[in-house]
Amino acid sequence: MAKRTLRVGYPGNYREIEVDSPDAEPAPWDADSKLAVVGKRSPRLEGADKVTGKAKYTADVKLQGMLVARVLRSPYARATARSIGLAKALKMPGVKAAIEVEKEARYHGQAIAAVAAETEAQAEDAVAAIEVDWAVGEHVVDVEAARKPNAPRVHGGKNPNERGGEAQNTATEEACVTALKKSHATVDITFTTPVVTHSCLESHGSVARWESDGSLTVWDSTQSIFGVRDGLARGFQLPAEKVRVVKEHMGGGFGSKLGMGQHSMIAARLAREAKAPVKLMLTRKEEHLAGGNRPSSVQRVRAGADKDGKLTCLWLQSHGTGGINGGANCAGPLMSLYNCPVRRLWHADVITNASPAAAFRAPGHVQGMFALESTMDELAGKLGLDPIEFRKRNDQNEMRQAEYGEGAKMAGWEARAHLPNSGGRHKARGLGVSASIWGGGGAPGAQARCVISRDGAVEIQCGTQDIGTGTRTIIAMIAAEELGLKPEQVLVKLGDTTLPFSHGSGGSMTAPSVTPAVRAATAAARGRVFEACAKSLKADADNLTAKGGNVVAKGGASIPWAEACSKIAGANVSEQATRAQNFRGYKDGTAGCQFAEVEVDLETGHVQVLRVVAVHDCGRVVNPLLAESQINGGIIQGLSYALLEQRILDDATGRMMNANFSDYRIAGPKEIPEISVVLFDVSNGRTNTGVMGIGEPPIVPTPAAIANAVAHAIGKRITDLPITPDKILAALGKK
């Protein structure tokens, strides 16, 4: 390990720290690093492919002799298939394979059987011909009904539907009661949030092909090629090297495509039966029914503050459902954001006959932040304190403190008092704020290889995946920076498990995990080029740098990059590096805050979000164009969650009533506010690049900021998401 001194912090607030970084790695970038490529707005490298239709998604893969698969799904929320008759289906025209998947159906939409046929229409007909002898059981889909002692047991026997209890190291109820009694102001509010689906535009799907040597190749719309590989290897009891997973482009994931999905297994099983490649893409309906979702929540928050505006107690009692499994805990923000001497959490996951939840962009935090930050506004109101002032008194994070200042200026916070009456007749305006909190520091273990050829060509190989966020471009920028080249001069190979290992793309982990490995590998390969060309420059390899497309010696002599590479003995140099542990740098976690301005139509109850100001930090910003894109997208998903989205299950049948895009509405072009993004560039000294993730932080505060803005506008608080017109009118006493 080498001791290095780094300047860390953010503009206007820097300090020096010493970190231990691996000897083999280049010196970490810090606040003083002058970078030529990193930090610049740079369009996606694959932009041209995406705008011409050339970009290939899993849905577009077409192989010789490929069959199409369709899945029979349970029409019941709870039923047992006494028998599954495939014989008739197998005799249908074009059908090449049919398999049983599962006999116990515990939710509407659970996969029961599947067929592969020459065409989609044939596969659909064959699915309709599968004969199932159903024994329909009792179901429960309502979260409160499922908690009742006499509710049907979702997992049978004596297994309770409710699993939960007190968190560890949590304050006792008595301590909370005492703290609340002594408080100057208290609130006790119950917040509820719905189940929502990821609704990626490209559905989940796989194309599976068995090779003649018994190995398996799968194209998959996934956030984790290695996760799918390992899942399939386990499923078929194959060594991992016998499974190859490929994903070039994908149409969104948002957490629902982390890890292997059942469809991948089904496609591969059918392909083995049929001895032909099989494609299985889920339909939009299947996507809603079985593609994953964000769990619901019921959060009772009891909180208090003293007369100085310091929190005295935060007490969360919550439950929620992620269907047949899946945790619904959403206490993250309440347990970590503010200083508070007495904190208590009791939570239960409630099991219902509904499809299983999946990670969804900032799991738990979106629900939790809505409850916490609504509570903070209510408390501020009772204390007669400005909501930002109240937050600042309880928040130790110096970055967020600075971010509030910046955001408040842009959002016009001082003029806030006049807003409610400024909307004209029948309209009311409001301005709300919320904090954001997330990790996103990345993880060790990601690998990258840099290959530099004699002709000067540079290739980075890394088994990560670009899920639309721009990973390809970021990798090229990091390598280009190291080599003094342009990003488009770097060929990035990713999305294939034959490349060096990388983690799944979730948790805002990709950029912070991958970039340090890319930089280290590139620096090592560059070192080899320097050694090869040092003689021609009559310099020591240690005294060379690469910039502006040249290799430059200390004295000023230089040769073009390609010429330097021509001195390589052999075809190329190749160096691989593995991402090290995070150093103990300046700061872990990211901060942020958002402001939302809304206009509420008092006659119709319609809420239009007019403007969002978003202030976030994510360590070193590699590419502001991509970072802003993540922030815009996160805000709009948050807006959609706050105002529109909810999965509706019918209690009586247990079926989803809105498994499409007209009844399950997500935000479209007409719901879009003006968005102003401020990116805090933070030097954090935690890796050799100092990059952190920004995928999740921007969705965390949006629903809370909108809810606070609505409460400001109409003087009534909606505690139940989504904030639909009927709830506004009811709150105004008009319904």
Next chain:
Amino acid sequence: MKNGEQRIEFTLNGDKTSVTFPTFKTLLEVLREELNLTGTKHGCELGECGACAVLVDGKPVLSCLMLAVEADGTKVTTVEGLADDARLHPLQEAFADCGAAQCGYCTPGFLCTAKALLDKKPDANRREISEALAGNICRCTGYIQIFEAVEQAAAKMAVKK
């Protein structure tokens, strides 16, 4: 031609094309499956997401809702036909430059719909743009960069004229 099949002739991305397909197929299916033009995407196949939008005689059409037989004798333009030989259409250039294509899956539909708008109304303002694109869903970008791209393309096209 087998029983239950149809043959149509139409102009596809400027080329006279004839294709034979099972009669029940939608234009989307024929483009993607018979003609291998996979640039046009499917997000719902129910007319609810706009991913499948193409231009039929210059008008934006959801190809998942149109039977391919109805395309007989028409002029169809897909995302693959927007560029002029190797030169990208200003909308394509702007979508790439502005980061309007994140995962890119919705992009072909947005491009075709936006082209129909700018052909008719080259100076469309933001309200008109969001109105015209109202049937297209994007789950990634938050739409802002899509609006900016359409505006940038419109400005560029105005200068060229």
